[in-house]
Amino acid sequence: MHEFLAQLVNGISLGGIYALIALGYTMVYGIIGLINFAHGDVYTLGSFFALTILTALGVSGELHGVALVVDVAIALIGAALLCGIVGVLIERLAYRRLRNAPRLAPLITAIGVSFILENIMQVWKGPSPVSFPAVVPNPSIAVAGVAIGAQQILLVGLAVVMMVGLQLFIHNTRLGRAMRATAQDRDAAQLMGININKTIMLTFLIGSALAGVAGFVSGVYYQSTWFFNGFGAGLKAFTAAVLGGIGNIGGAMLGGFLIGIIESFATWKFGGQWSNVTVFAILILVLVFRPSGLLGEAVFERA
Amino acid sequence: MRLILATAALAALTACSGNSSGTKTNTTTTTSAVTAAPSPATAGTVVKIGIDLPLSGGDASVGISTEQGALLAIEQMQKSMPRGFTLQGVAVDDAVQGVHNPEQGAANVRSFISDNAVLAVVGPYNSNVARAQIPVTNAASMAQIGPSVVADNLTLGPEAKQLRRTNPNLITFFRVCTTDSRQGSALAQFAQSLGYKRAYIIDDNETYGLDLADRFEKDFTADGGTVLARDHLAKNTQDFKALLLKVAAAKPDVVFFGGVTSTGGGLLRKQMYGVGLGKVAYFGGDGIADLATVAGAQADGSYYTLAAPNAEKLPAAQAFVKAYRARYSSDIGPYSANAYAAAQVAANAVIRAIGKGGGVPSRADVVARVATTKIETPIGSISFDKNGDVTNPVLSLYGFKNGQSYFIRQIQLKL
Numbered sequence: 001m002h003e004f005l006a007q008l009v010n011g012i013s014l015g016g017i018y019a020l021i022a023l024g025y026t027m028v029y030g031i032i033g034l035i036n037f038a039h040g041d042v043y044t045l046g047s048f049f050a051l052t053i054l055t056a057l058g059v060s061g062e063l064h065g066v067a068l069v070v071d072v073a074i075a076l077i078g079a080a081l082l083c084g085i086v087g088v089l090i091e092r093l094a095y096r097r098l099r100n101a102p103r104l105a106p107l108i109t110a111i112g113v114s115f116i117l118e119n120i121m122q123v124w125k126g127p128s129p130v131s132f133p134a135v136v137p138n139p140s141i142a143v144a145g146v147a148i149g150a151q152q153i154l155l156v157g158l159a160v161v162m163m164v165g166l167q168l169f170i171h172n173t174r175l176g177r178a179m180r181a182t183a184q185d186r187d188a189a190q191l192m193g194i195n196i197n198k199t200i201m202l203t204f205l206i207g208s209a210l211a212g213v214a215g216f217v218s219g220v221y222y223q224s225t226w227f228f229n230g231f232g233a234g235l236k237a238f239t240a241a242v243l244g245g246i247g248n249i250g251g252a253m254l255g256g257f258l259i260g261i262i263e264s265f266a267t268w269k270f271g272g273q274w275s276n277v278t279v280f281a282i283l284i285l286v287l288v289f290r291p292s293g294l295l296g297e298a299v300f301e302r303a
Numbered sequence: 304m305r306l307i308l309a310t311a312a313l314a315a316l317t318a319c320s321g322n323s324s325g326t327k328t329n330t331t332t333t334t335s336a337v338t339a340a341p342s343p344a345t346a347g348t349v350v351k352i353g354i355d356l357p358l359s360g361g362d363a364s365v366g367i368s369t370e371q372g373a374l375l376a377i378e379q380m381q382k383s384m385p386r387g388f389t390l391q392g393v394a395v396d397d398a399v400q401g402v403h404n405p406e407q408g409a410a411n412v413r414s415f416i417s418d419n420a421v422l423a424v425v426g427p428y429n430s431n432v433a434r435a436q437i438p439v440t441n442a443a444s445m446a447q448i449g450p451s452v453v454a455d456n457l458t459l460g461p462e463a464k465q466l467r468r469t470n471p472n473l474i475t476f477f478r479v480c481t482t483d484s485r486q487g488s489a490l491a492q493f494a495q496s497l498g499y500k501r502a503y504i505i506d507d508n509e510t511y512g513l514d515l516a517d518r519f520e521k522d523f524t525a526d527g528g529t530v531l532a533r534d535h536l537a538k539n540t541q542d543f544k545a546l547l548l549k550v551a552a553a554k555p556d557v558v559f560f561g562g563v564t565s566t567g568g569g570l571l572r573k574q575m576y577g578v579g580l581g582k583v584a585y586f587g588g589d590g591i592a593d594l595a596t597v598a599g600a601q602a603d604g605s606y607y608t609l610a611a612p613n614a615e616k617l618p619a620a621q622a623f624v625k626a627y628r629a630r631y632s633s634d635i636g637p638y639s640a641n642a643y644a645a646a647q648v649a650a651n652a653v654i655r656a657i658g659k660g661g662g663v664p665s666r667a668d669v670v671a672r673v674a675t676t677k678i679e680t681p682i683g684s685i686s687f688d689k690n691g692d693v694t695n696p697v698l699s700l701y702g703f704k705n706g707q708s709y710f711i712r713q714i715q716l717k718l
Contacts, residue, residue, distance in 0.1 A: 003548065003552050006552075007548055007549075014544070014545075118401075122359070127363045127364075127398075127401055128363070128364050128597060129570065129596075147579075149577075222542070222570070222574070224570060224597065226361075228360075228402075231400070232539030232541065233541065235539075267537075267545035267546050267549070268546075268548070268549050271535060272540075272545075272546045273508055273534075273536065274537075275537045275545070276538075
């Protein structure tokens with residue numbers, strides 16, 4: 001029982017990261033039907049930005065009190081902003097011209113952008129995993145004998161707050177309405193006076209910023225980052241988005257947590273080498289019986 | 304519509320994961336041809352030694368110091384070349400997307416083979432790459448000398464014979480290091496000598512890691528220890544906490560890792576701290592020699608062996624250590640001296656094959672000369688047995704303190 005709970009807590013923490021990344025996949029897919037394979041690398045980029053900001057602030061270890069709040073906020077918001085800008089640039093430079101091209105063209109371009117980002121990051125921070133300072137102290141509370149760390153609470157809390165915030169934004173603001181309209185019917189939305197380019201840029205900005213948040217959180221949680229992290233994590237997060245129903249915000253969240261938990265339990269029960277197999281086997285099963293994912297696609301449409 | 308979208312997404316997923324390895328191969332292969340010698344005016348005939356190592360990605364920290372050892376040997380052997388011959392080292396990278404890649408390694412040696420001037424190959428660094436390369440070099444009768452590849456079945460047993468399928472009776476693959484099984488045995492004995500009785504074994508599911516872990520498991524059990532469980536890591540993962548929670552529940556004295564830092568060895572050690580295993584000893588082979596680059600001070604309490612003597616401590620290697628420092632203004636890496644020796648063996652065989660006749664020798668000539676090698680190198684005198692293994696294997700044992708590795712002692716294995 002103790003081990004079950006410990007694995008559950010671990011799986012939820014891991015799932016929080018997947019969920020944050022999955023939100024970006026699902027938003028972009030929802031609005032332009034593109035699977036943005038560079039998204040996982042934007043996540044890694046987020047951890048690199050956060051690391052650079054923390055280094056610039058002179059942070060090398062645990063922080064306390066005001067410094068903790070201020071520095072973490074600067075690094076978190078900075079990483080999110082910079083990632084958002086990178087996301088917008090990627091859309092502008094690589095995807096916009098291909099918006100009306102056959103579906104495969106932007107998909108292949110996305111894979112190309114992914115390689116470009118990976119190689120830039122490899123040149124930037126080197127080929128080996130780099131250490132990330134343990135900025136956030138990690139006192140733990142014991143729940144039923146299982147230690148839950150402050151970092152884990154922060155991670156899951158951030159993921160949930162981000163998702164709720166995103167839902168509110170999409171359903172209660174003019175910009176959110178514009179996004180929903182664009183997702184439903186781009187041409188009609190344009191005819192109604194919605195600036196499509198701006199709306200799509202906004203989608204990339206928010207999605208990539210969320211990946212930046214995930215990058216910061218994973219840096220704090222694992223105290224290390226690596227230029228190639230985004231490949232594995234991105235694939236899992238994409239899986240999470242599909243499992244929950246791609247295009248569906250709540251689905252991405254649910255899928256992320258589910259994938260994290262499944263991965264943990266699979267490692268526990270079947271061994272580490274079977275974790276990926278189990279995750280993808282479950283994905284296939286779900287898609288066979290519920291082709292549009294657990295919660296169905298395109299929550300944008302169902303306002 | 305929903306069905307179509309979901310299947311399209313799934314198809315895209317599979318297409319991407321399939322594609323990625325293929326596409327990435329082309330984008331990241333940095334082929335750096337290095338002319339080892341500033342060629343004199345009388346260049347004459349150029350003969351080359353190919354060097355295949357992981358020079359980018361997670362293995363680059365050790366790959367580059369290994370490459371530099373080999374290039375230094377080629378530079379220094381230049382003056383021993385017969386008149387009219389210039390010796391060149393051509394180094395290529397077998398890492399793809401940051402990880403050593405067997406397919407890339409095989410492609411690299413094929414390109415060496417297509418260049419008539421290449422007479423021998425030094426490398427690779429990793430055993431799974433060697434498995435892909437040996438059939439290719441064997442078919443071309445090309446001598447290949449491994450500085451650090453330690454999997455047993457590359458030279459021993461029926462599997463080695465299978466690798467040499469084209470010329471089963473011609474040994475073309477040699478190595479200047481010892482084998483996994485000897486590392487595994489040495490580590491098992493060391494663990495016992497520290498009083499550890501309960502081991503949890505994890506490996507990375509690669510040729511090298513599996514071999515090493517198998518041997519450790521066998522010897523540790525034979526010496527009266529208990530192996531609590533054995534587990535394997537998944538590829539491309541950054542979270543090992545689920546696995547480590549399981550390890551923590553088993554309460555081991557020592558965690559043994561068969562694998563290398565870049566396939567998870569580094570993160571595994573780091574994350575041991577997160578689940579209360581920080582005080583538990585961590586053992587591995589030469590693959591975790593660069594553990595501190597990832598784990599920093601959290602590497603403390605880890606131990607590893609190198610399938611090489613400690614060149615810094617060997618009297619015979621002092622000249623090499625000095626020359627290396629002068630040439631690259633950095634300290635030698637764990638396999639620099641081995642790579643130097645491997646390149647020395649290759650160059651020496653080429654020189655002997657050229658002989659007095661003065662013509663460019665065939666690759667088969669060079670192989671025959673490598674087999675009869677008897678030379679002094681920084682890591683001791685080298686000669687090969689009938690399988691291509693060195694006749695005087697030496698291991699050294701290291702630990703970590705304050706994020707730095709320190710030498711514990713040398714082990715001379717009796718055969």
